[in-house]
Amino acid sequence: MKSKRDNTRRDFIKQSMLTAAGLTIIPGFVLGEDGIPSISRETAQIISGGQTGMKTVAFIANIYFKISHADVIGTKLFLGIPTDEGMVTPQVKIVSVWIDQIDDNAWVGHDDATDIGVRIAKMNGATIYPTIAEALTLGGDKLAVDAVIYIGEHGEYQNNRLGVKMYPRMNYLEQIFRVFDASNKSVPVYTDKALAYSWLDSKWIYDRSKELNVPMMAGSSLPYCWRDPDFEHPIGTKITQAVAIGYGSLESYGFHVAEILQCMLERRTGGETGVAGILGLGGDDVWAAMDSGKISQELVDTACNKIRNKASGSMRDLVKMPQAVIVQYIDGTKGAILLLNEYVKSGWAYAANAEGKTVATEFVLSSAPAYSHFSYLTLNIQKFIVTGKPTAAIERTLLTSGIIDIGIRSLAEGKLRKTPFLNIKYSAKEFESIRPKNPRPVGQSIGPWPPKGYEFTLRDPLKIK
Numbered sequence: 466m467k468s469k470r471d472n473t474r475r476d477f478i479k480q481s482m483l484t485a486a487g488l489t490i491i492p493g494f495v496l497g498e499d500g501i502p503s504i505s506r507e508t509a510q511i512i513s514g515g516q517t518g519m520k521t522v523a524f525i526a527n528i529y530f531k532i533s534h535a536d537v538i539g540t541k542l543f544l545g546i547p548t549d550e551g552m553v554t555p556q557v558k559i560v561s562v563w564i565d566q567i568d569d570n571a572w573v574g575h576d577d578a579t580d581i582g583v584r585i586a587k588m589n590g591a592t593i594y595p596t597i598a599e600a601l602t603l604g605g606d607k608l609a610v611d612a613v614i615y616i617g618e619h620g621e622y623q624n625n626r627l628g629v630k631m632y633p634r635m636n637y638l639e640q641i642f643r644v645f646d647a648s649n650k651s652v653p654v655y656t657d658k659a660l661a662y663s664w665l666d667s668k669w670i671y672d673r674s675k676e677l678n679v680p681m682m683a684g685s686s687l688p689y690c691w692r693d694p695d696f697e698h699p700i701g702t703k704i705t706q707a708v709a710i711g712y713g714s715l716e717s718y719g720f721h722v723a724e725i726l727q728c729m730l731e732r733r734t735g736g737e738t739g740v741a742g743i744l745g746l747g748g749d750d751v752w753a754a755m756d757s758g759k760i761s762q763e764l765v766d767t768a769c770n771k772i773r774n775k776a777s778g779s780m781r782d783l784v785k786m787p788q789a790v791i792v793q794y795i796d797g798t799k800g801a802i803l804l805l806n807e808y809v810k811s812g813w814a815y816a817a818n819a820e821g822k823t824v825a826t827e828f829v830l831s832s833a834p835a836y837s838h839f840s841y842l843t844l845n846i847q848k849f850i851v852t853g854k855p856t857a858a859i860e861r862t863l864l865t866s867g868i869i870d871i872g873i874r875s876l877a878e879g880k881l882r883k884t885p886f887l888n889i890k891y892s893a894k895e896f897e898s899i900r901p902k903n904p905r906p907v908g909q910s911i912g913p914w915p916p917k918g919y920e921f922t923l924r925d926p927l928k929i930k
Contacts, residue, residue: 520611521560522560523601525563525616527619534839541555546843549908549909551908557847557850562593598644617637617658627873627874634656635670638654653679653681656681664870685724686841688900691829691831693773696824704729706800706817709725709802710768711813713804714788726815730794737889739888741793745790745874765803771825788876813830814827860889
């Protein structure tokens with residue numbers, strides 16, 4: 466049996482580790498008798514802004530329903546961030562919110578699409594504004610917040626001719642930039658996932674942010690999740706080819722797979738040099754590419770074998786419609802992303818030929834109810850807002866946004882697309898991100914969640930009785 470002194474010492478060590486990373490465990494976040502975390506009055510005051518010096522944030526979202534990206538990021542910034550080491554106190558305060566689609570059925574076909582964002586915002590003292598500009602100016606004439614978070618994922622929007630949902634990311638970011646321009650001041654902006662659904666929109670966003678000197682960060686949660694085994698290429702590693710594996714559609718989850726590939730390959734010798742050509746493949750063409758060596762069968766097998774919950778049986782027998790994007794880098798490095806739905810199930814992985822050896826790791830996510838892989842993305846967003854320095858290059862997401870858009874176009878056309886416009890160069894060595902060091906989620910990352918009073922944020926099958 467551990468003594469009270471042992472527990473105190475263990476808590477001190479945890480707190481010391483987090484303090485070294487610039488994080489703080491919420492002292493008043495405790496487990497109730499029913500195992501549900503509850504927040505003390507003192508901690509609630511800290512979260513609602515009683516702690517002085519907190520950066521203020523305008524939270525802009527397409528839609529805010531249960532387990533939407535707005536929920537799994539925004540709700541953590543309101544209530545606390547569950548991590549392997551414990552619950553971490555938010556160091557930023559969401560003071561204003563704008564949501565595009567608030568109707569109960571704004572995301573057609575999803576039973577849990579009922580809005581929860583308005584309720585959470587009101588419970589935590591954040592004001593709902595009718596326009597993006599007013600959310601940034603707090604109803605005044607000039608920019609009045611320290612940072613902006615835009616969650617441009619989910620919601621009911623039209624598809625384009627290629628079947629890609631035309632999220633209004635450029636439209637809403639343009640409105641944000643317009644406030645910056647009129648105020649003669651820019652603040653950090655995090656925009657979730659891809660910069661935009663099209664390369665031209667993505668490039669406009671990037672160029673406009675540079676014109677206005679906007680510190681920007683974007684992208685997927687995958688680069689910040691658990692890795693089993695914990696692995697990262699040292700900066701300057703010689704890499705000849707690599708593959709990243711995932712599931713879902715190329716338009717939606719393919720972006721996450723591209724971010725897995727890019728967050729690893731950007732650390733290679735010489736840094737990122739850009740992409741010379743992209744080839745999208747589907748169906749039997751994927752198997753043919755593996756047979757011909759255009760995609761390394763050995764690396765694909767090695768990566769898939771790292772996925773703990775993949776299906777048993779033959780990949781080619783199980784996968785009904787494989788998709789792939791071959792990425793030809795300017796420096797000669799070979800990359801590929803593959804979506805192998807029925808085989809890898811909900812798994813993600815990476816493998817590469819590096820320094821003459823084959824290396825591989827699984828990218829591990831956290832399941833309901835906490836979805837704590839978003840905790841580590843949220844910690845990186847918070848660090849960016851507090852320091853003004855992104856934890857990853859915005860050029861990474863500019864490049865992955867282009868890779869997916871051109872990959873979809875190449876697949877539709879059935880031919881290689883040369884991409885001289887993707888000659889995007891950057892170095893990863895000046896960026897330092899926060900990642901879990903455990904191979905898989907532990908501790909508060911696996912629950913319990915949410916705190917008392919917020920059970921309405923759970924999906925119905927997971928409601929606590």
